Amino acid sequence: MLSHVMDKKRKNLRHMIARYLSTAIPDIQVEISFSGQKKIIKTDECGYFMNWFEVDHPLDHTGWQPVDFCIHDTSETKQCIKTGEVLIVDTDAPFGIISDIDDTVLVSHATQLLRKLRLILTKNAKTRLPFVGVKEFYQALTGNNSANPIFYVSSSEWNLYDFLVDFFATKHLPKGPFLLQEFKSGIKDLIRSGGGSHMHKTQKIHRLMKLYPSLSFVLIGDSGQRDPEIYADIAAQYPARVKAIYIRAVGKKKELDKKLVKQTAKEGVEMVLVHTTEEAYTHALKAGLIQSEVNE
Structure with a gap:
């Protein structure tokens, strides 16, 4: 039992250290797809990317909605597709x-x-x-x-x-x-x-x-x-x-x-x-x- 607990702690330690030894990937093209629109941007020197979408049509609902991300390699081939979520806030909310x-x-x-x-x-x-x-x-x-x-x-x-x-x-x-x-x-x-x-x-x-x-x-x-x-x-x-x-x-x-x-x-x-x-x-x-x- 003690050995099992120690194994878990060592596993947690490895995972946490890995989080802080990971490397950012700059200048990678990311295609963002949301509500019928697409934009392609590049990651910055820290591996971040951000963009604004102006939706010109009413959305079905507020709350969490899907957004797709796709990484392009140097040949512009799609290498990874990931679906995330974006929060659309109801501005009529009490607070x-x-x-x-x-x-x-x-x-x-x-x-x-x-x-x-x-x-x-x-x-x-x-x-x-x-x-x-x-x-x-x-x-x-x-x-x-x-x-x-x-x-x-x-x-x-x-x-x-x-x-x-x-x-x-x-x-x-x-x-x-x-x-x-x-x-x-x-x-x-x-x-x-x-x-x-x-x-x-x-x-x-x-x-x-x-x-x-x-x-x-x-x-x-x-x-x-x-x-x-x-x-x-x-x-x-x-x-x-x-x-x-x-x-x-x-x-x-x-x-x-x-x-x-x-x-x-x-x-x-x-x-x-x-x-x-x-x-x-x-x-x-x-x-x-x-x-x-x-x-x-």
């Missing part, structure tokens, strides 16, 4: 949700290096744990039928994308686009995973605000890193569009900066420190953001 992941949804110990590395290196999507009650809370916020879109803006790198997809599916958490840090390569980057200035989170939240100008948001994060400051800044710039801010107390930071709380209050936005998901649920219920109760 959207923007959530951090590490130590907000996923128990990560991001501020404790050794504990964080032990989790990253020895656990997988099935054995990592979400915080108690998160599934029920997020399902209630999204309206249980995902009428309210949810976006996961995290300081985790794109290297962890497949792990996060598996984790959220395994734990039955509401599906939403992942907006992560740029791809990194190397063991040092694995050790520093989730670190940095977190400025990319501010940039990505601004992008969501501009992309959906008629949509208000609930912001959810934790006290371990910079979420309170980032969310306070967002509330100051979009005061009429932030319905509430929930900050999970983690690590040594068990209190919020009173200046930040006062700052958001002046904008008519309440920043709430919670120690359990149940506390956040209770507040959201009273605020009219959700309709039913959950037992944690």
